[in-house]
Each structure stands twice: as C-alpha cells, then as structure tokens.
Amino acid sequence: MIKRKKKKEVNRYTEACTIGQYISMSAHKARRVIDQIRGRSYAETLMILELMPYRACYPILKLVYSAAANGLYNMRVKEASLIISEVQVTEGNTVKKLKPRARGRGYPIKKLTCHITIVLKDLDAEEQYFNSLI
Secondary structure: OOOOOOOOOOOOOOOOEEEEEEEEEHHHHHHHHHHHHOOOOOHHHHHHHHHHOOOOOOHHHHHHHHHHHHHHHHHOOHHHHHHEEEEEEEEEEEEEEEEOHHHHHHEEEEEEEEEEEEEEEEHHHHHHHHHHHO
C-alpha cells in the first residue's frame, strides 16, 4: 500500500499558497536561503532575495511573486500587508545519469531536485475573518 502525502490545508480567506515542484537543486541549498526569509514581510523578502548571491534565490523569488499574485487575484489583498507565514522545502526525485569516462566506463551522476512550498498570510484579512466569525 502506497501512502500519499496530504496537501497542506490552507485557509483560503487569509492565506495564499504556491508550490514549486521538481526544482533542480538540492534541498539543503534551498533551505539555506529559505531560513533567511521565514516570517518576514513581502517587501523585505523581495529585497533580501534580490541581494543574496545564491543560485537558489531566483526560483524562490519567482515562487514568492506567484504566491503574492495568487493572493491579489483570489483574496484581493494589498501586497503591503502580506507576510511569509510558512515556507517548506522537501526533497524531490533524484535524476540518475551516467557520464562516459575513460576505457568505456560509466560514472554515475545524481541530480537532486526539491519541492518548495510558500504560504503568504494577510494580516488585515485574518483580523476581519475572525471578527466576522464572532
């Protein structure tokens, strides 16, 4: 029996989520960047990602932009009130190849992939949502 992961439940009234799958870099290198932006505001995150010298910043920046666009389209929120509430990096599949070497031998190469999940939370909408429930 194969167990499948459940998708993370997201409150669609206060949170916008984006998932990037099969990004060709190791999860360890992506976590190095992710740890710097966790819990920060949207504008501060963009500045950090544009100035960091790591290769992992570009795909993460695209995912942050995508999550903000999801929030604008689905929840009609302003970008100034968004914060990064949750960021998760998991290991993906490993692509295994053989590189030809001397005397007809093959040298194995493992290309790692990762999955990145980014959840943006709107602070203003969250207050309004919980006030409407009371």
